[in-house]
Amino acid sequence: MAASWLSIFLMLALSSIYCTVSHPSPDMWFQGLFPPRVCLANARTNTFYGIMFDAGSTGTRIHIYTFVQKNPEQPPELEGEIFESVKPGLSAYVDQPEKGAETVKGLLKMAKEAVPCSHWKETPVVLKATAGLRLLPEPKAQALLSEVREVFEKSPFLVPNNSVSIMDGSSEGVLAWITVNFLTGQLYSQNQMTVGTLDLGGASTQITFLPRSEETLEQTPVDFVTSFEMFNSTYTLYTHSYLGFGLKAARLATLGALEMKVVNGQMFRSSCLPKRLEAEWHFGGVRYQYGGNKEVCDNMDRYTSASPFLCMDLSYITALLKEGFGFGDNTLLQLTKKVNNIETSWALGATFHLLQSLGLSH
Known part of the structure; x- marks a missing residue:
């Protein structure tokens, strides 16, 4: 969902490497007339990247994350994020899927500039669409995704299985919760205190929190509860997405x-x-x-x-x-778009999950 413009808290040494980007085929007559293009990159040990596209109902956003894994027993450190967006969203190109894919191609150029060429082949790129595409007829949504997948496969980056997909609302809520609690340090703190999140997108809204008592879980519909493992801990969350309430x-x-x-x-x-x-x-x-x-x-x-x-x-x-949601007039809510200059969308949580599934982080 979605990012949504509104997220609420309840929520070493450097070595120069020359990388050949492209070169003429040996059987081409102009071989040698034009030298191969090379890029000069600074490769750092224990540094890796992740590229996550958020295809929302109002726009398409790219998040390019840089991580450093200093201690394999600890979560990776998030060194920085490059963020950019374009409007309108993919759903606006429902009858022009090729033009929709062009907007993704434009954002992908930023990733080639941000990620050192020495890391391209091991940097995963993924696009997850939210409620904007969930509301479209299935054939039209899949036509858009197919065009985007083709753009990814022509890129120099690692394209995992299921790299372009429509994300269900519950996953959107859970991944936003992971983002917020990682950025605030709650996800790996010793006191086990976390914050709940509300995410109001264009087409849907999500509520996600970690219940404090077993009684809450017992009274919760089974499809409102989800469990997952992250950073060597297991979490059982209450989460639900309300499609049409964005x-x-x-x-x-x-x-x-x-x-x-x-x-x-x-x-x-x-x-x-x-x-x-x-x-x-x-x-x-x-x-x-x-x-x-x-x-x-x-x-x-x-x-x-x-x-x-x-x-x-x-x-x-x-x-x-x-x-x-039943909040009282005196309920304290915190409204924020960024924490430590990082967007509080579900994209960071999704990137952690992706890197973990690929064995690139612990």
Whole structure:
């Protein structure tokens, strides 16, 4: 899901190596006229990389992580992250899968610049799509993924099995929980205290936490509980994803446009929008005209030009937290996008899981 723009906490020596990137085939007549391209890379021992694409409903994001494994008995240290995104998301190219794959190809160029060429063949690249593609018809979603897979296979990076896939909502919640608790140091601390996470994406929302009592687990539906091993510890989490309850999907539902066939440019009105507002919005490859008709949001006119959905979004978030999840007015929630300058999305958790499955980290 998804990353989602909203994540809430409840959540040695250097040696120069010359690498040949490409060279002419021996049977080509111009052999020797053009020298092979070489790249100068600094290879460091115990350093490895991971490339994770987050194909969300509103955009496609690339996370390029650098890790250092100093102690095999300890989790690897995250040295840094390079992050970039493009809009719109892959779902906007539902009828143009080749163009969707081109957006991924553009981001992949950043990875070639960020990862030393000496590490390309051992650096895995993976794309996981969230609710934006889960909402598409299966054949159209698979057509998009197939084009992306072809881009990956032409790249110099390690392409694992199932490198391009649609992630289920529960995995999205669990992986975001891993990210947040790793970045805050809770995942491998001695006190066993962790934080719960809420993730509000464009098309879905997730809630994930580590129950404190066996009674909670006993009263929880079996498909809301998941167990996994990470960094030599086993965790049993409560996690659930609510498809259709993301912020952008909630806008469509409020406008009455979620379950109907929409004609491009069709007008929708809601009392959760300022009365004098009339504007255009693009989502999922569809163009919506929208406007307001009660006066409850009119006192937010000064914010309308920059954030026309502000009144609607705040109303929905308040209802979701209080009526949906049952948080009280005095519940302390922490809103954050980054921890130690690292994005708090599920992508880091997914990269840890990937590296662990490939035997590249402990």
